[in-house]
Amino acid sequence: MSKILGIDLGxxxxxxxxxEGGMPKILESSEGGRTTPSxxxxxxSGERLxxxxxxxxxxxxxxxxxxxxxxxxxxxxxxxxxxKDKALLPYEIKESTNGGVDVKINEKWYRPEEISAMILGKxxxxxEARLGEKVEEAIITVPAYFDDSQRQATKAxxxxxxxxxxxxxxxxxxxxxxxxxxxxxxxxxxxxxFGGGTFDxxxxxxxxxxxEVRSTDGDTHLGGDDIDQRIxxxxxxxxxxxxxxxxxxxxLALQRLKEAAEKAKHELSSSLETxxxxxxxxxxxxxxxxxxxxxxxxxxxxxxRDFLDKSFEITKRAVDAAKFKISDIDEVIxxxxxxxxxxxxxxxxxxxxxxPNLSINPDEVVALGAAAQGxxxxxxxxxxxxxxxxxLSLGIETLGGVMTKIIEKNTTVPVSRSQIFSTAGDNQxxxxxxxxxGEREMAQDNKTLGKFFLDGIPPAPRxxxxxxxxxDIDANGILSVKxxxxxxxxxxxxxxxxxSTLSKEDIEKMKKDAELHAEEDRKKRELIDxxxxxxxxxxxxxxxxxxxxDKVEQSIKDxxxxxxxxxxxxxxxxxxxxxxxxxxELSQALSKIxxxxxxxxxxxTESSEPQAxxxxxxxxxxxxxxxxxEHKDINE
Amino acid sequence: xxxxxxxxxxxxxxxEKFKKIKEExxxxxxxxxxxxxxxxxxxxxxxxxxxxxxxxxEEFAKFVAKNVLYDCLxxxxxxxMALKHGGGQGIKEIKNQFLEILxxxxxxxxNSEKGVKFNPDEHESIxxxxxxxxxxxxxxxxxxxKGYKLFxxxxxxxxxxxxxxKK
Numbered sequence: 001m002s003k004i005l006g007i008d009l010g011x012x013x014x015x016x017x018x019x020e021g022g023m024p025k026i027l028e029s030s031e032g033g034r035t036t037p038s039x040x041x042x043x044x045s046g047e048r049l050x051x052x053x054x055x056x057x058x059x060x061x062x063x064x065x066x067x068x069x070x071x072x073x074x075x076x077x078x079x080x081x082x083x084k085d086k087a088l089l090p091y092e093i094k095e096s097t098n099g100g101v102d103v104k105i106n107e108k109w110y111r112p113e114e115i116s117a118m119i120l121g122k123x124x125x126x127x128e129a130r131l132g133e134k135v136e137e138a139i140i141t142v143p144a145y146f147d148d149s150q151r152q153a154t155k156a157x158x159x160x161x162x163x164x165x166x167x168x169x170x171x172x173x174x175x176x177x178x179x180x181x182x183x184x185x186x187x188x189x190x191x192x193x194f195g196g197g198t199f200d201x202x203x204x205x206x207x208x209x210x211x212e213v214r215s216t217d218g219d220t221h222l223g224g225d226d227i228d229q230r231i232x233x234x235x236x237x238x239x240x241x242x243x244x245x246x247x248x249x250x251x252l253a254l255q256r257l258k259e260a261a262e263k264a265k266h267e268l269s270s271s272l273e274t275x276x277x278x279x280x281x282x283x284x285x286x287x288x289x290x291x292x293x294x295x296x297x298x299x300x301x302x303x304x305r306d307f308l309d310k311s312f313e314i315t316k317r318a319v320d321a322a323k324f325k326i327s328d329i330d331e332v333i334x335x336x337x338x339x340x341x342x343x344x345x346x347x348x349x350x351x352x353x354x355x356p357n358l359s360i361n362p363d364e365v366v367a368l369g370a371a372a373q374g375x376x377x378x379x380x381x382x383x384x385x386x387x388x389x390x391x392l393s394l395g396i397e398t399l400g401g402v403m404t405k406i407i408e409k410n411t412t413v414p415v416s417r418s419q420i421f422s423t424a425g426d427n428q429x430x431x432x433x434x435x436x437x438g439e440r441e442m443a444q445d446n447k448t449l450g451k452f453f454l455d456g457i458p459p460a461p462r463x464x465x466x467x468x469x470x471x472d473i474d475a476n477g478i479l480s481v482k483x484x485x486x487x488x489x490x491x492x493x494x495x496x497x498x499x500s501t502l503s504k505e506d507i508e509k510m511k512k513d514a515e516l517h518a519e520e521d522r523k524k525r526e527l528i529d530x531x532x533x534x535x536x537x538x539x540x541x542x543x544x545x546x547x548x549x550d551k552v553e554q555s556i557k558d559x560x561x562x563x564x565x566x567x568x569x570x571x572x573x574x575x576x577x578x579x580x581x582x583x584x585e586l587s588q589a590l591s592k593i594x595x596x597x598x599x600x601x602x603x604x605t606e607s608s609e610p611q612a613x614x615x616x617x618x619x620x621x622x623x624x625x626x627x628x629x630e631h632k633d634i635n636e
Numbered sequence: 637x638x639x640x641x642x643x644x645x646x647x648x649x650x651x652e653k654f655k656k657i658k659e660e661x662x663x664x665x666x667x668x669x670x671x672x673x674x675x676x677x678x679x680x681x682x683x684x685x686x687x688x689x690x691x692x693x694e695e696f697a698k699f700v701a702k703n704v705l706y707d708c709l710x711x712x713x714x715x716x717m718a719l720k721h722g723g724g725q726g727i728k729e730i731k732n733q734f735l736e737i738l739x740x741x742x743x744x745x746x747n748s749e750k751g752v753k754f755n756p757d758e759h760e761s762i763x764x765x766x767x768x769x770x771x772x773x774x775x776x777x778x779x780x781x782k783g784y785k786l787f788x789x790x791x792x793x794x795x796x797x798x799x800x801x802k803k
Contacts, residue, residue, distance in 0.1 A: 021685060032699070032789050044774055049756055056760035060798050251763040252780040255795055256713070280717030288721045 004137045004166055004378060005127055006370025008174070009116065009154065011070045012196035012225070014038050015367035016123045018131070019375035024178065024368040026361075030126045035363060040118045041065040042106045050122040062090035064105050066115050068197065071220070072101045073112040073157070074150030081220065113153045117160035124161055138163040139370045139377075144170040144202045145216040166377060172202035173211045174369030175333045177376075179357050182211060188328050192315055192348060192356070193335035197223040201315045203322035203329075214322035217314050222307060224338035230303045231261040231295075235276060239291050245282060247291070253282045257291075268297045269340045301343045312347050332356040337363045389413065391507045394471055394479065397434040397443035399424050400528035406471045409439065409511075413477065418470035420486075422463045430455035431467055433483050435496065439514030441521035447510070454483040454492040462539065530579045534571045537583055537590075538564055544593050552596045556589075563589045698742065698787055705743055708734075709792055713781060738784075746783035748794035752776045758783060760793040766802040773801035 006024065008015045013035040017026045029036045031052050041054035042064045049057065058065040071085050077095035086093060092104040102109040120140070127135050140158050142151055151168045158165040172191035176182060181189060184206055193200040200218035204211055235257060236248050247253040260276050267274040278291040301308075319326055332352050338344065339362045348356045360368060389412050395405035398421065407417050423431060431454050438446030457465050466486040473479050482493035514521075541564050545557050563586040570582035715723070715731045735745075746758045754761060754774050765777045776796045783794030 053756040056756040056793055060761040060764040255762050279714040280721060
């Protein structure tokens with residue numbers, strides 16, 4: 001089944017998304033952008049340029065570069081809106097034979113839907129190149145206030161581009177879908193959309209299985225671009241006050257100023273103050289001039305306060321028009337990059353008395369929602385294959401009473417996972433497998449699902465035997481745990497049917513507990529890890545001293561023995577730093593044994609020493625990976 | 637008589653049962669095919685996803701430094717401006733040192749010298765200059781700000797002044 005492309009066909013920028021693995025995902029354009037400028041141009045040589053390429057030549061080819069065609073699509077030439085825009089657009093438009101609008105490029109007239117179709121065609125081609133398959137169906141979004149003629153024209157644009165248009169979807173509805181709000185019943189939602197060039201507010205009501213647009217309002221000539229312009233004007237005028245130079249006359253200086261202003265705006269969304277630095281912005285007879293100034297968030301908010309206040313007023317008006325009270329509104333969704341501005345988030349909070357939804361990228365939320373709608377349309381057939389996830393992590397208890405997770409929470413089942421463990425003591429012949437469920441770091445804080453022993457492990461030094469512990473959850477949620485000793489293939493297993501009988505409340509409580517205790521658990525875990533490492537080092541050190549025998553001077557051996565005692569003492573304390581220091585000292589002392597042993601060997605090649613060291617450290621690493629399964633009865 | 641009827645009835649019952657089983661079998665057959673197809677599709681989806689993921693990870697690794705490198709370009713611009721204002725050998729060396737680091741990370745300069753044909757794939761025109769020479773139409777008259785590529789993608793287009801033929 002081919003995928004349905006979700007398209008946010010915007011006034012200034014467009015975006016596209018598809019559902020992959022059940023989740024909507026933005027697709028990048030062929031130039032690597034997550035959005036594509038809604039622009040079409042014809043170069044002098046007649047070459048058609050779409051998207052960012054059209055934008056890059058817009059300044060010098062204004063009459064043949066078409067932007068904001070969404071303001072014209074499906075409208076009558078005599079519309080007030082069209083007449084107003086006519087004065088602002090640098091390209092030529094005229095009344096078409098049927099009373100609509102025609103747009104002129106390179107002496108040829110086009111209908112707005114043909115221009116939109118070129119943009120959609122590029123999105124289609126980019127998608128197909130990225131996915132490596134044909135995409136023939138699309139869902140295209142339009143503003144909620146679009147009338148039938150504008151919707152029909154948008155649909156026609158999709159069809160000219162070669163799409164089968166499955167649905168024309170309202171932009172605010174798409175945003176609500178992206179947040180999954182369609183699953184809530186009887187809620188009232190406000191969608192506040194501050195785009196690049198337009199501002200729209202919609203009030204939605206979610207019924208039993210419909211989303212109804214109760215009212216729309218907005219300002220078709222208010223957007224993020226106006227805010228950018230204010231910042232540019234402010235910086236330029238401040239600079240003029242200071243230096244007497246008007247940078248707006250110098251194209252390159254103005255270009256650098258624009259970039260700096262945009263950067264400053266973005267930075268002020270996360271910090272309270274930013275520095276604008278443009279060295280050598282221009283030069284006069286007196287020499288080069290540098291622009292350097294600070295801009296605070298408060299100043300920026302001051303500069304654009306009237307825009308923001310206006311948007312909040314319009315928002316309240318829309319709620320009124322929907323015949324709701326402010327307190328009736330259950331959710332507010334923010335759309336458009338400009339809504340990252342903290343003053344907007346704060347303002348909305350003040351109007352509605354609640355935090356707006358802003359977890360999904362506001363530039364992408366509409367396209368994601370359109371793709372989600374596509375997923376819903378396609379989903380009807382696939383619903384029989386509903387896969388569950390494990391609500392909590394599953395694992396076993398290991399050395400020091402630690403819970404080692406084998407299957408992490410939220411893993412989709414059916415699933416099998418395994419890990420190799422080893423023994424904690426020399427000649428340990430049996431291990432206990434203690435199966436646990438939960439999110440806490442320490443075994444005792446989690447729920448015990450079952451326990452069993454695997455015995456008959458051939459006697460060997462600690463860390464040598466390999467015991468593979470495998471967890472398997474089938475589609476019905478039944479957990480089987482199996483332990484196999486790799487050398488003898490001796491195995492033992494347990495089947496736990498109750499792993500999924502926890503109630504929702506229990507699961508939530510366990511998750512909450514884990515969050516609540518995360519910090520103290522982490523500290524406990526670190527201490528135990530440090531102790532385990534120390535323990536392993538003491539073991540190695542004692543063995544080295546024993547192995548070294550007479551080959552190493554007594555003084556070196558005594559030193560190591562003293563350091564071993566130190567580490568043993570430190571190990572019992574609660575101070576990780578002490579353990580680490582003692583560990584370091586022991587490692588250093590221990591290396592002297594190695595050195596002494598080397599000196600006695602018949603002159604090895606020069607490179608062999610570091611090589612041996614690397615080998616040694618590698619061995620240590622693998623040892624760390626093999627977690628010691630604790631067995632209290634036999635260990636120590 | 638009775639016996640015969642009985643037999644016939646049994647036979648019919650058997651036929652009936654047989655028919656029912658056959659129908660059920662058909663349903664199961666169909667379900668089996670559906671499940672198998674679904675399973676195969678899921679498996680294929682997964683394999684494809686893994687491949688895509690791998691590709692995307694490579695791509696991601698390549699472009700992970702994109703934002704940092706982009707921000708560095710403004711420093712390069714300033715160095716260029718300093719050189720234009722007679723910055724001297726020292727500044728030149730700093731620029732080379734800086735460029736070398738960027739090159740190692742996959743950044744290359746876009747050619748936008750005077751006389752190169754304006755190409756919006758790599759250049760952005762922010763000004764134009766009227767020319768009476770028809771041959772200069774659509775060619776770059778001046779490079780105002782250098783552009784850079786990161787591997788095969790444009791990191792920032794060159795800002796240029798383009799020639800426009802006017803009779």
